[in-house]
Amino acid sequence: MAETEAAATHDNAAGIDSPLTHYLGYAMKRALSIVQADLSRVLAGFGLRAVSFSALSIIVARPGLTQTQLADALQIERSNLVTLIDELAGRGLIVRAPVAQDRRRHALMPTASGKKLAAEAKEGVTAHERALFSCLTAQEQEDLRHMLTKFRQAVSA
Amino acid sequence: MAETEAAATHDNAAGIDSPLTHYLGYAMKRALSIVQADLSRVLAGFGLRAVSFSALSIIVARPGLTQTQLADALQIERSNLVTLIDELAGRGLIVRAPVAQDRRRHALMPTASGKKLAAEAKEGVTAHERALFSCLTAQEQEDLRHMLTKFRQAVSA
DNA sequence: TATTGTTATACTCTATAACTATA
DNA sequence: TATAGTTATAGAGTATAACAATA
DSSP: OOHHHHHHHHHHHTTTTHHHHTSHHHHHHHHHHHHHHHHHHHHHTTTOOHHHHHHHHHHHHSTTOOHHHHHHHHTOOHHHHHHHHHHHHHTTSEEEEEOTTOTTOEEEEEOHHHHHHHHHHHHHHHHHHHHHGGGSOHHHHHHHHHHHHHHHHHHHO | OOHHHHHHHHHHHTTTTHHHHTSHHHHHHHHHHHHHHHHHHHHHTTTOOHHHHHHHHHHHHSTTOOHHHHHHHHTOOHHHHHHHHHHHHHTTSEEEEEOTTOTTOEEEEEOHHHHHHHHHHHHHHHHHHHHHGGGSOHHHHHHHHHHHHHHHHHHHO
C-alpha cells in the first residue's frame, strides 16, 4: 500500500537533507562521519581508537614532548588526556619519563612496541584512506587536503 | 629561562601534529571543529544548536515528514530525536500533526514562527559561512563542496 | 509480525573546577 | 604566583533494548 509512496520518497530520499547540503560545514560533517566509521573499524584491529592513534603517532614523531604539548596539539583538555596516556602506558606502548630540569613534567617516550604498533597502524590507516578516497582522483584528494589545510591555517592566523 | 625553548617550540608548534595533517580525515576533523565552534556561536543567537537548526530547516522544506524519515535524513537515532522534537514543539516552532492513514506516525509541520525563525537562522548561517570561508575563493569553496559531496555520494552508493 | 514513537539506560566525549607537587 | 599533571564530576552526545499503540 505504501509502494507508490515508498517509491516516491525513495526518489527523493537521498536528498531529504537538501536544505543543508549546500553548507560546507554540513558537507564536512557528513563526509567526516563516513571516514570516522571506516577508520574506527580499521584501528580496532590494532586495539586503537582515532584519538589514541593520533596521540601515539605524535609521541613517536616527537619523543619527549609533554602532556600539555600533546593536549595542545590534539586540541583536547589536559585532564582528558590523562586516561588516554594511562591506557597507552598501561599497554607498554609509551612511558612517562621524568624530566630532570622540571620535575612537574613528563616526557612522553614511545617504547619499541609502541613504535612498531604505530608503524603498523600507520600502514593500515594509509591503506584505509587510499581505498576510501579512491572515488576521488589523486589531484582531487590533494586539492581537498590543500583547501582544508589552507582554511585551518588562515582562520587560525 | 624557557625563552629560547619557548621560541624554538613555537617555531614548530603549528606543526606538532604534522604526522597527522597528511590524512584527509584528520584535516576534515580539524577544519570541521573550527566551523562548528563558529556555527554554534551564531546559532546560539537564535536559541538553536546545529542539530536543531538542521531539523527545523528540513521540517520547513519538507512539511509532513515523519520522525523516522527525519532521523534517517540527519543520521540520528529515532530515540534521540524525540527530545529534540519535544524541544522544537515546546517552543512552538513545529507541531506533531496526526496522520489519518497511519495513526502511529506524526507528521512534522512547521508553525508560522518556526518558518520565520528558520528563515532568519538561515541568513545567519549563510553569513557565518560566507565570512568564515572568505579565505577561500568562490571557486575553491565550490570545489571543496563538490568533492565532499562527490565523496559522500560515491561511498554511499 | 513489523513499524512508529517513546522511555530508560548506559557508554563515550567533553568541559570545568579544584587539588598536589613543583617551579 | 604560576604551571604540569591529576582527580572528580557534570554535561553533552550517542547507542541499545524494550515497551505501547498501531499496522
